[in-house]
Amino acid sequence: xxxxxxxxxxxxxxxxxxxxxxxGKIVPIPALPAFLxxxxxxxxxxxxxxxxxxxxxxxxSALAALDPREVHDLHMVQSGxxxxxxxxxxxxxxxxxxDFSYSGPQSARIARMLFGRKIELxxxxxxxxxxxxxxxxxxxHVALIAAVSADKDGNLYTGPNTEDTPTVVEATSYKNGxxxxxxxxxxxxLPRVDIPGDLVHFVVEAGKPFYVEPxxxxxxxxxxxxxxxxAMLAIKGIYAPxxxxxxxxxxxxxxxxxxxxxxxxxxxxxxxGKVCTHFALNPHPTLIxxxxxxxxxxxxxxxxxxxxxxxxxARSDIFFTGPDxxxxxxxxxxxxxxxxxxxxxxxxxxxxxxxxHSSTVTTxxxxxxxxxxxxxSDPRGRRHPSEPWLKAGAEAAPxxxxxxRRGRKLVVQIGxxxxxxxxxxxxEQLDALALARELNLDLAPVMVYADDVTHIVxxxxxxxxxxxxxxxxxxxxxxxxxxxxxIGRARDPKMVERLRERGVIRRPEDLGIDPLxxxxxLLAARSIKDLMLTSGGxxxxxxxxxxx
Amino acid sequence: xxTAQSNAASLSWYEASARQRVEALxxxxxxxxxxxxxxxxxxxxxxxxxxxxxxxxxIVIGRGRLEGxxxxxxxxxxRFMGGAFGEVHGAKLTGLLRAARMLKEDVLVLFDTGGVRxxxxxxxxxxxxxxxxxxxxxxxxxxxxxxxIGGRAGCYGGGSLIAGTCSRLIISEQGRISVSGPEVIExxxxxxxxxxxDRALVxxxxxxxxxxxxxxxxxxxxxxxxxxxxxxxxxxxxxxxYDLPLLTAEQQRLERRLTRxxxxxxxxxxxxxxxxxxxxxxxxxxTKEFMRRAADKRxxxxxxx
Numbered sequence: 001x002x003x004x005x006x007x008x009x010x011x012x013x014x015x016x017x018x019x020x021x022x023x024g025k026i027v028p029i030p031a032l033p034a035f036l037x038x039x040x041x042x043x044x045x046x047x048x049x050x051x052x053x054x055x056x057x058x059x060x061s062a063l064a065a066l067d068p069r070e071v072h073d074l075h076m077v078q079s080g081x082x083x084x085x086x087x088x089x090x091x092x093x094x095x096x097x098x099d100f101s102y103s104g105p106q107s108a109r110i111a112r113m114l115f116g117r118k119i120e121l122x123x124x125x126x127x128x129x130x131x132x133x134x135x136x137x138x139x140x141h142v143a144l145i146a147a148v149s150a151d152k153d154g155n156l157y158t159g160p161n162t163e164d165t166p167t168v169v170e171a172t173s174y175k176n177g178x179x180x181x182x183x184x185x186x187x188x189x190l191p192r193v194d195i196p197g198d199l200v201h202f203v204v205e206a207g208k209p210f211y212v213e214p215x216x217x218x219x220x221x222x223x224x225x226x227x228x229x230x231a232m233l234a235i236k237g238i239y240a241p242x243x244x245x246x247x248x249x250x251x252x253x254x255x256x257x258x259x260x261x262x263x264x265x266x267x268x269x270x271x272x273g274k275v276c277t278h279f280a281l282n283p284h285p286t287l288i289x290x291x292x293x294x295x296x297x298x299x300x301x302x303x304x305x306x307x308x309x310x311x312x313x314a315r316s317d318i319f320f321t322g323p324d325x326x327x328x329x330x331x332x333x334x335x336x337x338x339x340x341x342x343x344x345x346x347x348x349x350x351x352x353x354x355x356x357h358s359s360t361v362t363t364x365x366x367x368x369x370x371x372x373x374x375x376x377s378d379p380r381g382r383r384h385p386s387e388p389w390l391k392a393g394a395e396a397a398p399x400x401x402x403x404x405r406r407g408r409k410l411v412v413q414i415g416x417x418x419x420x421x422x423x424x425x426x427x428e429q430l431d432a433l434a435l436a437r438e439l440n441l442d443l444a445p446v447m448v449y450a451d452d453v454t455h456i457v458x459x460x461x462x463x464x465x466x467x468x469x470x471x472x473x474x475x476x477x478x479x480x481x482x483x484x485x486x487i488g489r490a491r492d493p494k495m496v497e498r499l500r501e502r503g504v505i506r507r508p509e510d511l512g513i514d515p516l517x518x519x520x521x522l523l524a525a526r527s528i529k530d531l532m533l534t535s536g537g538x539x540x541x542x543x544x545x546x547x548x
Numbered sequence: 549x550x551t552a553q554s555n556a557a558s559l560s561w562y563e564a565s566a567r568q569r570v571e572a573l574x575x576x577x578x579x580x581x582x583x584x585x586x587x588x589x590x591x592x593x594x595x596x597x598x599x600x601x602x603x604x605x606x607i608v609i610g611r612g613r614l615e616g617x618x619x620x621x622x623x624x625x626x627r628f629m630g631g632a633f634g635e636v637h638g639a640k641l642t643g644l645l646r647a648a649r650m651l652k653e654d655v656l657v658l659f660d661t662g663g664v665r666x667x668x669x670x671x672x673x674x675x676x677x678x679x680x681x682x683x684x685x686x687x688x689x690x691x692x693x694x695x696x697i698g699g700r701a702g703c704y705g706g707g708s709l710i711a712g713t714c715s716r717l718i719i720s721e722q723g724r725i726s727v728s729g730p731e732v733i734e735x736x737x738x739x740x741x742x743x744x745x746d747r748a749l750v751x752x753x754x755x756x757x758x759x760x761x762x763x764x765x766x767x768x769x770x771x772x773x774x775x776x777x778x779x780x781x782x783x784x785x786x787x788x789x790y791d792l793p794l795l796t797a798e799q800q801r802l803e804r805r806l807t808r809x810x811x812x813x814x815x816x817x818x819x820x821x822x823x824x825x826x827x828x829x830x831x832x833x834x835t836k837e838f839m840r841r842a843a844d845k846r847x848x849x850x851x852x853x
Binding site for chain 1: 560755
């Protein structure tokens with residue numbers, strides 16, 4: 001290469017073009033359209049900060065309002081596709097290619113647009129995987145990020161929802177990319193500095209907070225008795241025997257039920273201090289009773305949760321907080337923590353096939369992946385031992401030399417045999433396969449691969465797949481907990497009975513659990529208000545969850 | 549650190565089933581059911597729609613004792629079709645109210661209903677009219693008909709009309725009374741008029757605290773079966789007068805209320821007009837403090853009862 005420093009020169013050009021619309025680092029809102037047009041070039045890789053929770057919503061609308069004749073063929077690289085503006089940029093022809101992780105609220109529209117060839121799909125990533133690619137081959141030219149406040153030098157305070165921001169800024173700014181932040185307000189002195197100002201080139205004062213989705217709030221009032229039964233099975237049949245102390249809980253009512261049973265059912269089983277002491281977890285409101293009754297020692301968070309700010313700040317013995325007192329979350333670090341330092345992942349899914357692959361993709365929805373595929377995978381790079389990890393490893397390969405045997409992470413899928421609208425959880429073939437065929441994808445979007453899953457819990461019992469010795473056993477173990485679904489009814493009853501004798505399948509009665517004991521009165525909190533009261537009024541639930 | 553409590557000891561009215569409520573409300577072991585599920589008087593209409601039936605059609609009726617006195621009781625099961633009124637469901641309540649008049653016994657109605665069952669709407673609407681007539685006739689005969697509201701389905705549609713004819717209403721914070729439900733208002737008038745997903749808005753507009761403050765309910769209790777029981781005992785001790793001067797007084801009160809609160813755009817404005825101290829704090833207040841602030845300020849229908 002004859003000319004070095006070309007990237008830096010390109011950045012200087014962008015900075016100069018942007019400066020014409022800014023005063024110092026501050027871009028006034030009315031100048032935002034002209035500013036974005038000046039700093040973004042057709043064909044750029046753009047990270048428009050859409051995280052699991054917080055959204056750079058003002059910047060997203062401004063980007064979607066650009067003229068596609070002037071700016072086009074953008075390659076969007078962002079973990080969350082959450083706002084309609086995130087897809088409007090494709091509808092209008094401003095962007096063409098997309099690499100992402102999660103698309104929860106836009107799952108139906110993104111599916112329609114993929115089928116309509118409006119979006120050229122790179123891949124659906126896990127979070128860590130997309131973050132990793134930011135540093136290798138998907139480094140953004142421009143990052144449009146969100147923070148709570150900035151000072152005039154561009155130092156940023158992200159508040160409790162730091163989430164992806166440090167990762168995005170690190171990859172962009174240190175590789176000659178341009179970083180633009182939207183903030184609620186510009187202040188003289190920040191509560192704390194989350195992102196140093198010399199990495200941030202421009203700041204837009206939005207005058208209102210960025211949009212945050214309360215993704216992790218589950219109303220205890222909506223927990224069913226079947227979900228309570230699955231929670232009792234998980235606690236007595238998995239948490240207790242393996243002694244799971246370090247773990248991650250997925251989002252869902254089954255895991256919310258587990259959290260609410262710890263101070264009641266778990267206490268009765270004498271498990272306090274023996275399980276669930278360390279979490280990689282968002283601040284789930286349903287964990288408040290367990291925290292208040294002294295079950296939990298430490299929690300590191302991917303992001304925050306709406307309404308939990310004051311509670312978290314008042315519980316700095318448990319959570320990671322900054323010198324200003326508020327939560328410091330970090331998705332990349334927490335995902336790494338969940339992958340390497342947790343012994344168990346437990347979460348729900350929409351479909352499980354006969355091998356044990358699971359997916360949340362259905363034919364008309366592409367929700368992408370949340371944290372589950374990282375949390376719910378066995379890390380081959382792990383070397384430190386722990387009791388649950390070694391025990392699971394021993395169950396999988398009892399005859400191997402113990403000193404050379406890998407342990408196994410416990411990866412538990414929990415759910416009712418029939419889910420929402422009586423849709424069966426168990427299927428002959430995942431919808432993800434049909435989708436992959438139709439869109440010509442090399443890979444079907446599988447959330448948790450069969451060889452990572454160790455247990456499946458339903459109201460009918462627990463299937464321990466670690467103890468299965470061949471594919472036949474595995475299939476029958478899955479059928480054996482599939483209840484009255486077509487998959488469950490097609491079981492080989494004799495083989496299922498043999499698996500039960502070996503402890504591969506365990507029914508509630510095998511564990512000494514009476515399904516009639518699965519009563520809502522067992523929940524440590526039965527409403528959002530109970531959670532608020534247990535928190536001593538520190539938890540301030542958003543309006544939509546209140547019934548008072 | 550405090551120890552989180554198991555809720556095993558208390559029975560939440562909001563959470564309880566119709567049968568659990570009846571059992572917790574009456575003297576232990578005193579309940580005797582009329583037309584129980586063993587008689588399988590289920591809806592004749594639901595099977596046409598391929599919908600599941602319930603052997604008691606979602607309402608439990610019978611007789612029992614409350615602090616030793618004999619009372620008639622009806623409890624709707626909000627978890628079966630939202631406690632909605634169908635033909636059999638309605639007929640059971642009508643019959644109970646007519647019996648009350650003959651037996652000279654007071655009636656407790658444990659509302660938990662979304663209103664009329666759409667699959668048998670004509671029969672349901674007729675039932676509402678018959679029940680209201682039966683309530684009025686019973687009251688004219690000196691019988692007290694007391695409504696208890698605090699179930700998950702609230703007290704909506706025709707149920708709220710019946711509640712309006714009752715001698716007295718006992719409500720918890722979770723209880724809701726309104727003719728049109730949140731979704732109905734939103735569907736007809738738009739989300740700008742009423743956002744049905746904004747639950748705080750729903751509760752401050754239709755919930756127990758608001759109804760108590762504007763005299764839409766007479767007694768405010770905690771969400772506990774024992775609190776409902778004690779309130780029912782106290783209420784039945786009051787007199788059951790029902791005559792023209794009383795109705796005239798009630799009519800005047802409602803007209804006054806309409807004028808007084810009509811400029812209000814939100815329940816908080818209503819509470820402000822009432823002169824409640826720090827009205828925005830009302831939804832978050834525990835019962836004792838709420839009652840303190842409500843005392844002397846709330847509207848009530850006592851003149852009319």
